[in-house]
Amino acid sequence: MWRGVVRSAALNLRNSRRYSTAIPLPSIIHKRGIDVLHDPWFNKDTGFPLTERDRLGLRGLLPPRVVSFEQQYDRFMESYRSLEKNTLGQSYGVVSLAKWRILNRLHDRNETLYYRVLIDNIKDFAPIIYTPTVGLVCQNYSGLFRRPRGMYFSAKDKGEMMSMIYNWPAQQVDMIVLTDGSRILGLGDLGVQGIGIPIGKLDMYVAAAGINPQRILPVMLDVGTNNQKLLEDRLYLGLRQPRLEGEEYLEVVDEFMEAVHARWPKAIVQFEDFQMKWAFETLHRYRNKFCMFNDDIQGTAGVALAGLLGTVRAQGRPLTDFADQKIVVVGAGSAGLGVLNMAIQAVSRISGSGADPHFFLLDKDGLLTKERKGIDPAAAPFAKTLAETEEMGLREGASLVEVVKKVKPHVLLGLSGVGGVFHEEVLKAMRESDSTKPAIFAMSNPTTKAECTAVDAFKHAGENIVFASGSPFENVDLGNGKVGHVNQANNMYLFPGIGLGSLLSGAHYISDGMLQAAAECLASYMKDEEIQMGILYPSINSIREITAEVAAAVLRAAIGEGLAEGHGDVGAKELEHMSEGEILDHVKHNMWYPIYSPLVHER
Numbered sequence: 001m002w003r004g005v006v007r008s009a010a011l012n013l014r015n016s017r018r019y020s021t022a023i024p025l026p027s028i029i030h031k032r033g034i035d036v037l038h039d040p041w042f043n044k045d046t047g048f049p050l051t052e053r054d055r056l057g058l059r060g061l062l063p064p065r066v067v068s069f070e071q072q073y074d075r076f077m078e079s080y081r082s083l084e085k086n087t088l089g090q091s092y093g094v095v096s097l098a099k100w101r102i103l104n105r106l107h108d109r110n111e112t113l114y115y116r117v118l119i120d121n122i123k124d125f126a127p128i129i130y131t132p133t134v135g136l137v138c139q140n141y142s143g144l145f146r147r148p149r150g151m152y153f154s155a156k157d158k159g160e161m162m163s164m165i166y167n168w169p170a171q172q173v174d175m176i177v178l179t180d181g182s183r184i185l186g187l188g189d190l191g192v193q194g195i196g197i198p199i200g201k202l203d204m205y206v207a208a209a210g211i212n213p214q215r216i217l218p219v220m221l222d223v224g225t226n227n228q229k230l231l232e233d234r235l236y237l238g239l240r241q242p243r244l245e246g247e248e249y250l251e252v253v254d255e256f257m258e259a260v261h262a263r264w265p266k267a268i269v270q271f272e273d274f275q276m277k278w279a280f281e282t283l284h285r286y287r288n289k290f291c292m293f294n295d296d297i298q299g300t301a302g303v304a305l306a307g308l309l310g311t312v313r314a315q316g317r318p319l320t321d322f323a324d325q326k327i328v329v330v331g332a333g334s335a336g337l338g339v340l341n342m343a344i345q346a347v348s349r350i351s352g353s354g355a356d357p358h359f360f361l362l363d364k365d366g367l368l369t370k371e372r373k374g375i376d377p378a379a380a381p382f383a384k385t386l387a388e389t390e391e392m393g394l395r396e397g398a399s400l401v402e403v404v405k406k407v408k409p410h411v412l413l414g415l416s417g418v419g420g421v422f423h424e425e426v427l428k429a430m431r432e433s434d435s436t437k438p439a440i441f442a443m444s445n446p447t448t449k450a451e452c453t454a455v456d457a458f459k460h461a462g463e464n465i466v467f468a469s470g471s472p473f474e475n476v477d478l479g480n481g482k483v484g485h486v487n488q489a490n491n492m493y494l495f496p497g498i499g500l501g502s503l504l505s506g507a508h509y510i511s512d513g514m515l516q517a518a519a520e521c522l523a524s525y526m527k528d529e530e531i532q533m534g535i536l537y538p539s540i541n542s543i544r545e546i547t548a549e550v551a552a553a554v555l556r557a558a559i560g561e562g563l564a565e566g567h568g569d570v571g572a573k574e575l576e577h578m579s580e581g582e583i584l585d586h587v588k589h590n591m592w593y594p595i596y597s598p599l600v601h602e603r
C-alpha cells in the first residue's frame with residue numbers, strides 16, 4: 001500500500017516537472033534561524049539539508065534527520081487520505097472544511113510543498129481551495145481566521161494607501177486579485193470575508209499559470225457591508241458600516257489602483273466578484289489606463305463562448321451555424337451580460353452579420369423586453385422588442401418555462417446565482433429543443449447555487465444532452481455502461497492564461513483582441529472525437545497545459561496588435577521575432593514550478 005503511494009507520487013512528480021528548469025536557481029534570503037522556519041515562502045521544514053542548516057543558523061532547531069521532498073509529499077498525502085477515511089459519512093460542510101484546514105495549514109507553513117501537492121492533485125484539491133468549498137470558507141471566514149494572507153485596504157485607509165502598499169514584503173508583485181466582497185460567487189455580500197476568493201483564485205494562478213507565489217497578492221477592499229447578519233455578528237472582522245456608495249466608493253478604488261500602479265506599474269489586476277454596477281463601472285474606468293480585467297465579465301464570457309461553440313460542433317454542424325443557435329441566458333448580471341456581449345461579437349465575426357435575434361435574456365423578473373420599466377442600461381441592448389416577443393407568442397416578464405417551451409432553445413445557460421431554477425418542468429421542456437444535442441449550462445457557483453444538478457439534467461432533459469456546470473459534479477451513470485459527461489464551465493480555464501499572457505506581453509492594457517484570442521484558443525483545444533462525446537473542456541488535470549496555450553495565444557495577440565513591450569529581460573523586439581513554437585516555449589519557461597531551491601543568505 002505504502003509502496004503504491006510512493007510510486008504514484010513519484011510518477012506525479014515526474015509528470016509535472018515538464019515546465020521546470022533542471023537545476024533550481026538559488027533564492028536570496030535576508031533572514032536567519034527561526035525566522036526562516038516561520039516564513040512559508042522559504043521554509044522546507046525537515047527538508048533543509050545539513051549544509052543549509054549550518055549556513056542559515058538552523059542547526060538544533062530541527063530534528064536531526066533530513067527528510068526528502070518526496071517523503072514530505074508522501075507524508076502529507078497519507079495524512080490527507082487518513083483524514084478522508086476518518087471523516088467518511090460526515091456532512092459535506094464538516095468534511096470539506098476539515099480538508100480545507102489541513103491544506104491551509106500546509107499553505108501557511110511551507111508553500112513549496114503546498115503548491116506541489118496542489119499541482120499534482122488538482123482534480124481533488126481544486127474543489128477545496130476553489131469552488132465550491134471556498135464559498136463555505138468565505139461564509140465562515142471570521143470564525144476560521146488564524147493568520148492573515150494578502151492585504152486589506154479599508155474605507156478607513158483613505159489617504160494612506162500609497163504608503164500602505166509598501167508594507168507588502170515582496171519587492172515585486174506580478175498578479176493581484178482584488179474584490180470588494182459584494183457578490184461572492186452566488187452567495188451575495190460577504191464583506192471582508194470575501195478575501196477567500198482572491199486567495200483561491202491566486203492559488204489557481206500558481207497551480208495553472210505557474211505564477212511565482214512570492215509575486216501574487218490577494219487584496220480585499222473593505223468598504224463596509226450591507227449584509228445585516230454580518231454587521232450583527234460579534235466575530236465579524238470587517239468594517240461595521242454600510243457599504244460606501246457613489247463617489248466615496250470610487251475614491252477608494254481609485255486610490256488603491258494608483259497606489260498599486262505607483263509601486264508595481266506592470267502588475268496585472270484581476271477584478272473579482274464585484275456587484276454588477278461596480279463591475280461594469282470599474283472595468284470602463286480602468287481598462288484603458290491599467291493592465292486589468294474583470295474575470296466575471298470577461299473571463300466567464302470566453303469560457304462560455306468556447307462551450308457554446310463546442311455545442312455547435314457536438315451537433316455535427318459547422319461553426320457558421322452558431323448564428324442560428326437559439327440561446328436562452330438566465331441571469332442578466334455581470335456574468336450573463338458579459339457572455340452575451342462576447343457571443344454577439346462572435347456571431348458577427350463568424351457570420352459577418354450584425355446583432356443577432358436568437359438570444360433570449362431573463363432576469364429575476366422573467367424575459368427582458370423593451371417594455372421593462374427601469375431596465376438596467378447594461379442589459380437594455382439585449383432586451384427583445386415587442387415585435388420579436390409577439391412573433392414568439394411571448395410577453396414582457398414571461399417565465400422561464402414559457403420561454404423554453406416557446407423558443408425550444410439549442411442552449412439553456414444559467415448565470416443567475418439561483419440554485420434549482422432549472423427545475424423539472426424547465427428541464428423536461430428542453431426535450432422539445434430544436435437541437436439534436438441540447439446543451440444545459442448550469443454555471444452558477446457554488447454547487448448549492450447551480451441552476452440544476454447533473455443528475456437532474458440527464459434525468460429530465462434526456463440522455464443526449466451536453467451538460468456543463470460552474471462547480472464540479474461527478475459524471476452521471478446512465479446505465480448500460482453509458483456515462484453522462486459533466487463539463488466544468490468555469491472561468492478557471494481562462495483567467496490564469498489571460499493573466500500570464502498579459503504579464504509576459506508587458507502590454508499597458510488588455511485589449512479585446514487578447515481576450516478573444518484566449519477564448520478562441522480554448523474553443524479550438526478539444527478534438528472532434530471528444531466533442532462528439534459531449535466533452536467541451538479539457539480535464540482539470542491538464543489545466544497547466546491549456547493555460548500555457550491560452551497565455552501564448554494572448555501574448556501572440558498582444559504582439560500582433562503592437563501592444564507587447566516585453567517583460568523582464570525579453571523586450572518587444574525579441575517577442576516580435578519569436579515563432580509560434582518559441583512563444584509557447586517562452587511561456588512555459590516562465591512558469592514557476594515548486595521545487596526547493598538552495599537558499600543563500602544576504603544581510
Ligand SMILES: NC(=O)C1=CN([C@@H]2O[C@H](COP(=O)(O)OP(=O)(O)OC[C@H]3O[C@@H](n4cnc5c(N)ncnc54)[C@H](O)[C@@H]3O)[C@@H](O)[C@H]2O)C=CC1
Binds near residue numbers: 332
Ligand atoms: N462558472 C463561472 O465561471 C462563473 C459563474 N458565475 C456565477 O454566476 C452567478 C451570477 O453572477 P453575476 O452575474 O456576477 O451576478 P449578478 O448579481 O450580477 O447577476 C445575477 C442575475 O441573475 C438574475 N436572477 C436572480 N434570480 C433569478 C431568477 N430566479 N431567474 C432568472 N434570473 C434571476 C438577477 O436579476 C441578475 O440579473 C453567480 O452564482 C456566480 O457564481 C459568475 C462568474 C463566473
Ligand SMILES: CC(=O)C(=O)O
Binds near residue numbers: 444
Ligand atoms: C467562478 C467565478 O468567478 C464566480 O463564480 O464568480
Ligand SMILES: [Mg+2]
Binds near residue numbers: 185273
Ligand atoms: Mg467570480
